[in-house]
Amino acid sequence: MTVTLRFFASLREKLGETDSLTLPSGSTVGDARDALMARGGAHAEALARSRAVRAAVNQKMAAESVVLAEGDELAFFPPVTGG
Template sequence: MTVTVRLKFFASLREKLGEGDTLALPDGSTVAAAREALRSRGGVHAEALAPGRAVRSALNQKMCAETAALADGDELAFFPPVTGG
């Protein structure tokens, strides 16, 4: 079984990776698995989502940890940390 998630990218990640995409993953996958699958595409994906890069994630519009489990039809967003002023 697989789950398909809708991806969204914001701020500098959107500039590099585009507005969004879809990603099919094995059932039981996590946010970390999605990030790794995107990195495995190579090129700008590997650079923008590299380990150690500060990237936050939100699952269905709520901040989440990389251990969060994904379900079919979820919306997963990636964005850099933001600061306010």
Template sequence: MTITVRLKFFASLREKLGEGESLDLSAGSTVAAAREALRSRGGVHAESLAPGRAVRSALNQKMCAESAVLADGDELAFFPPVTGG
């Protein structure tokens, strides 16, 4: 079974990857699996979402861990850490 997740990118990730898109994944996939699927495209996706890069994620507008399980129709957002000042 396949699920479709709506992706959104913010701040510097939006500048590099665009506003967002849809991503098809296997049922039971996690946020980490979605990030890996994007990285596997290579190029700017691999660079922007590389392991060790500080990237935060939110599932349906709530901060989440990479172990969070995705469901069909979820909104998954990626963004760099935000600092105040």
């Protein structure tokens, strides 16, 4: 299956605005993050497990255990701060 990727804030600066990723059926948000980190370079650095990164699937916050479906939009972004 193929999902559309979107990156926001500092992740967009490092990885670009959009991308796509092909994964096996039944893959989760965490699997997608692992696959992106396996690309190495900027992806491995920006999405490292030591970094706080949030995800949304189809514009709804999603845990790493959420199972993805064909055509989903998966967005990654840093935590939001402010007040």
